[in-house]
Amino acid sequence: MIRNHRREVVAAYLFILPFVLSYGVLFFWPTLQMIYLSFTDAPLIGPGQWIGLENYIEMFDDRRFWTAVRNTSYFVALTVIPNTLIGLAIAMMVSRLKGWQQSVILAMFFLPYILPVSVVYRIWNWMFNVQFGIMQYPLTWIFGEPTPVFRVQWMFMPTVAFVTIWWTCGFNILLFLAGLRSIPSDIYEAAALDNANRWTIFRRITWPLIWPVTALVLTIQLILQLKIFDQVYLFVQGGRPDPSMVMVQYIYNMAFQRNEGGYAAAIAVALFAIVIVFSVLQFQLLRSRGEK
């Protein structure tokens, strides 16, 4: 029996060996290194001096850091709730359809989600092109003249948020569809017998029963959008990146363009801390959902 157990332990260690090696080297080690690096003045590549909390003190006085925090929060505010609500609305529209009609319509809504971000960038950059973009028709109608939306400061973030919602909403739609399917149909039948109208059915049945999924989508979105980089980086090309700088972009800027590895690591630790706070919330939520 003891021999058997020893064999099981040896087998187990062999099974987790790939995990220990890969996560150890590629995940836990870089995480610890990041924290260490944030207390030094090291360049991107090469050794640095231990400078204690200096990077963090500098960070609190750094106007560009706070701009990045503000822009990231602004982007999160512009995307998370609209993306969730639009996802729910589309899922409800799609779930009414049956069979092949549902597949076709769902595919039309979902297709953007599987595109690489650079393709999304190319498509929308063309759509919004100042001279020839098709979006200039509604924009000219609203503003009276063709508008370079990615060059006008106040329009930049909302437009990027709009494109992001178009791109990622498919994921939310799927989660909501799964949630809607799990609502028992006899509840709706009972409501139909009472001649309840669509709005009442939505408010009294669908919304409360779909709420756990809504909460899940909200938290997933929140964590995802805090890590915004790709779209902002691509759409700002050719313009001034500073006013619309987001946190990951600032890390990139400091480490890869200004060669300040230590300071970049300090910003990364700050992002890390923010995301972990929200992740813990998400995890609690998932767990309470699992127990039900």
Next chain:
Amino acid sequence: MSALDTAPAASVATADQGHKRRSFDIGGAILTLVTVIFAVLWAFPIYWGVITSLKPESQVISRTVEFLPRTWTIDAYWHVLVNTMIGRWYINSLVTSVSVTVLTLIISATTAYALSQLRFPGRTVIWYLILASFMVPIAALIVNHFILMAQFGLINNWLGVILPQLIHPVVIIVYKNFFDSVPKEYREAAKMDSASEWRIFSRIYVPMNWGVTTALAIVTFIGAWNNFLWPFLAVSRTEMMNVAVGITQVNDAFGVQYARELAAAILAALVVAILYLIFQRRVTQAIMLSAGVKG
């Protein structure tokens, strides 16, 4: 699961009765119409990108909106295929994405099996480490991933692109959930025949969960194919880029040639788009699974 087979039949029956009571559901018809219009608008940018890429450059910059090309041409595609390294980028994307997928699945499945079926010291610690790493933003690690890969001499190298993308704790968690639900009898019977753990894993647990493996493979592959940030940082030489990064280089080479830019973009999206259209249901299922929702 058996309830699934009978439920649609029942709802069809009630829907029929509903039709008899209300002669024509105007609200429903309007909603369907709105849905269709909205879906068409939603998919329009993709259609517009494809159509533009099939026009000659002179018609692309015409002032009138033409929803179909007057002259169809694949010149832009020829130009991209001949004059950029897109072939090379495709190979880079394929090699790195397939490697990321295969390696992630191997690491995750073996770990999940050990956590799910075997007792060993340190098991709980590892499980909590995995749950904790679930919360860590990989994007925050770019600086140290870069330093690490530079130390290994793996910048501008396939392996350098692949390695930092192997961290997917969700895959381990999903596998563990499925291995947990395999009936214990199989394992006990195999033990009686004194089968080794590796045999039990590879002959029982993996084959019984092929569906999960396919689903996770699809999601991991799409994620790796579309990944931008890390491949963008890990590679500076044009011939080592993957497609998603490479096509952002196309404009520098040409100046402004909209059809060509879009043709490059369409080519970059093509593989995953076709995969999705063929395996639509599987992809849908896979994405729900990876979010922890059983669809």
